Every structure is written in C-alpha cells, then in structure tokens.
Amino acid sequence: MKPRRIAAALGLTVSAWLPAAQAQSVAFTFDDGPRLAETPLLSPAQRNQALLDALSAQQVQAALFVTCGNGADRPQGYALAQAWGRAGHVIGNHTMTHLDLNSAKVTLAQYQQEVADCDRITSTLAGYRKWFRYTYLREGNTLEKRDGMRDYLRQSGYRDAYVSLDTSDWRLDEKLVDVLRANAQADLTPIRLAYLSHLRQRAEAYRDLSRQLEGRDIPQIMLLHHNLINALWLKDAIQQFKDMGWTIVTPEQAFADAVYQQSPEKLVAGQSLLLSIARSRGLGKFPGWERLVDDGDFEIEALKARGL
Template sequence: MFRFATLRLFVLCLLAPGAFAQTVAITFDDGPSLAATPRLTPPERNAALLAALARHKASAALFVTAANGATRPEGLALARAWGEAGHALGNHTMTHPDLHAKDVSLGAYQQQILDCERIVGPLPGYRKWFRFTYLREGNTPEKRDGMRDFLRTQGYRNAYVSLDTSDWRLNDKLVEVLEKDPAADVAPIKAAYLAHIRQRALAYRALSQQLQGRDIAQVLLLHPQVLLLHHNLINALWLDDVLAQFRSMGWTIVTPEAAFADPVYRLQPERAAPGQSLLLSMARTLGLGKFEGWERLVDDGDYEIAALKQQGL
C-alpha cells in the first residue's frame, strides 16, 4: 500500500503525540487571475486577500497558474506582491491542464511546470513546491511514476492538500448572482460558504484522527492541515471571516513551511490514480471504503448549492 520508506513514516505519524491544538496552513491556487468579476477589480481582489492575511498575521502560499495573469506585466506584479508581503509562491502549471486527460502527455505536463517556473521562479518567495492541477497525480503508472521521478529530479516537493474545499463552486454561484443583480443580497452565500469551510475542516480533522490517531497540520485546497482555497472573488470578500472562524474554533494558523514539515506530507499513497486530499488518498489506500461522512467530502459543494436553491438563489 505504501512504499517501504513511506510506510516507516506512516508508522512514525501514528506514534506521534496528538496533545496539541489543531493547526492549519492557508494556501491558494490558480492566481493571480486577471479575469473580471463583479464588485472588485483584479488588483482589488489581490489587495483584499493580502490585507486579510496581514490583519491576521498569517503567512500563506499562492500556487501560480501563470497563464491566468502572470504572463502579463500587470498580473506578474500581483504575484510579486505576495512574495514581497512575505508569502510563498509555488508552481501550478502554465494553463492548468488535467494530467488525467488522454490528450495531455506526461512530457507536455512536465513542460508546463518548467514553463511556469521560468516566469514565476525569479519572484521573491518562490519555493520549489508543485501542486497538481485538479489534485490529480496521474491515472496511469507511466504518469504517476513519471511525475514522482520528475519532481524528485527537479527538486520539487508535492505540495499536498489535506483540507480540500469546494470554494470554487460557491464562488461560481456568487458571481452568477451578482452578474444578474449587482445589488443582490449575498449574505446567504456568505453563510453557506463559512458553514462549508467549517464542515470540511471538522470532517477532515476527524478523518486525520481516524487514520493517524492524532491531529495533523492541515493544509487548507492537515497534521497541520493544509487548506486549499482559490484566488477568487469569494475569498477576496470573505477571507477575513474564514480566518476569524478558524480562530474562533480554537485552530492556530501556521505557515505552509511549518505544515509541510509534518512527516505525513512525505507519504506517497500507493494507488493506481493518486490525488485529491492526501487524507482521502490515504483512506482509500488503506481500504477504509465509504466511511461515515465521506459523501460531503466529495460532493463538490452540491449540498450547499441545493440549500441555496431552496432559498431562491
């Protein structure tokens, strides 16, 4: 199920003490985006995200999809602002292709990483961290093993996510509503979004305890949990509330570096098609099956969207 070296790490994780507060690291994918949205321009969205992090004295990581904006001077300046503010920058490919797609070859996908690095690598704060697009790590042995070899030889770490969210789905709903009516009351979407983040956080914490016998640092798109969010309108508007909610839950926000130092993030689950949240991948590798609450972790926000429809949105 795990290779020998990673199996030994897995045992070490199980033996690690769990008597500490849950921690979470904040990461963002797909930025910086120059796409137009209601209410905020691209620079305003970027500034709002950075301001919220600054208010909470939180150090985060932005995984750059270069063609979303960083290939243009104005977009590259937005990415540079993250590094200059003390945040980390990582690699999320040039154009966000799907490694599992039949028309995306292993070589083409690897070239996307190298091309992105040429653009973002010179910026302050750049780390040799790579996050797989769609959190898909290869659906054939050639792609899976080829990517593991490539990342190792290029000096990249797999920037796993443990606390995956469907913020993008609720962002789509937010933009849809505001494009129809710029003055619309979006308080129900905000409430649904914060409830969604809370539900995912608690569910992944419970799963980490089930799998590891302890809290992990969660990386939010876990042991410290690593949280995945996106560089989009919903977070530009309400990231401050997300961070405040974590603090009200008693969670401590840590740096991505601190989270990735947890040995759980060096595991390599041995699955035919690894990916998604590291915790979900571990659960499937270990044969956990359809554990209690798994449906809400893989529904892409269907529960929240259905609830909003019942409210007329």
C-alpha cells in the same frame, strides 16, 4: 497488554494510542492566481489586494500556487504575483494553463513542459520556493504519468505541495459571480454563510479523518483559490478558524509534518492527501465521505432552496 502490543494486534499504528502531538492547526494556501479575469464588484488588482489585506490583518503567512497563464505571464498579473512574495508569502508552481494530467489528451512530456515554463516565471518572483501542486490534485490516469511526474519532481528538487483539507470554495465562488451578474444588488448574506459553513464542515471532517488514519491531529494544509469569494470574506474565514480554537501556522511549518512525506500507492487517488491515504489503506466509503467529494453540492442545493 501494553498499548503498543494491542495496536499491533489490531493492525493500528502506535500513534493511535498516543495523545495528540499538538493542538489542531491549519495553513492557508491558494491556487490559480493571480487571475486577470474580470468579476463583479472588484477588479483583478482589488481582489488581489483584498486577499493580501485579509492575510495581513489576521497575521497569516500563506502560499500562492501560480497558474502562470491566468495572468503572471503578463506585466499586470506578474505585479500582482510579485505583491504576494513581497508581503512574505510563498510562491509555488501550478503549471502554465491548468491542464488535467488525468486526461488521455495530456501527455507526461506536455505536463512537465508546463511546469518548466511556469517555473521560468515563478522563479523570478520574491517568495519563490520549488513547491509544485498538481492541477485538480490529480497525479495522472496511468502509472507511467504518476511515476514519471514523481521522478521529475524529485530530480528537479520540487516538493509535492499536498493538500489535506480540500474545499469547494470555487463552486461557491461560481454561484456568487452568477448571482451578482444577474443582480448587482443581491443580498449576499446567504452565500457568505454557506461559504463559512462549508469551510467549517470540511475542516472538522478532515480533522476527524486525520484522527482515524493517523491517530492524531495533523497540521492541515487547506486549499482555497484566488477568487472573488475569498477576496470578500477571507478575513471572516480566518477568524472563524481562530474562534474554533485552531492555530494558524505557515505552510512551511505544516509541511514539516511526517504525514506529508507519504506517497499513496493507489492510482485513482482522492483529492485530499488524507482521502488518498484512506483509499490506499482500503478504508472505502467511511461515514461522511460523501460530503468530502460532493464539490459543494450540499451548499449549492441549500442556496437554490432559498431562491439563489
């Protein structure tokens, strides 16, 4: 029996029987920036520049999804966001104040207004694209919200800037800041190693999930954040992916893949697009799913065991 007929008989996509269309690749994207909140070690401007320097050193073009209320609505923060666009990175929209559309207290109209208000700022920045990323990667707690936002984005000409490779870098960043506030001279080596290990674990797990769902390696869209941990070690993280044999692509190149045209129908979607697709297809709790939804608990517990 020919592969196409076998695939059909087993309910599989034909792509599951074909060689991978391309080598594994990843695009880097960052949410919530630029932040004007103070952190140990680096000022807001220093954090911003460290991120840009790491991307430049590794010749990576990324995307920054701006939460305007974190700083871009003020001159100092606006200048930091402008620096991303002028450096050749894409600027996208991540609402004004990072509301949660899954909250019963947040209305569809309120959320749409947040997108429009942020757009008035981001649209004036170099690198601006009509790309929108949902806060918390959540499309709403009702069908009215989900479908209303999908219609709004379509009518407004926005791309839904999906994430396939979700990370909990924010959780490790919280630990990093807490440790430094308690002891400015603390040895940060265990946190750096935990951060790099976490990114590798998530990358390999989502690569495996893409092969299971799509029968191939997709260009992954990775979610990181505009925070201290990435300001310190982003260059190392990018190098780790290169050492793993992954190719770094631009977000535009990654989004061109057909997988990002899917709109999972299950209302309670996963954080990653791949998790959403898996749940929409009824995959359920597959081996290793716990490590994709634990918000970095594994790494945090390991750090606690070391006294951090």
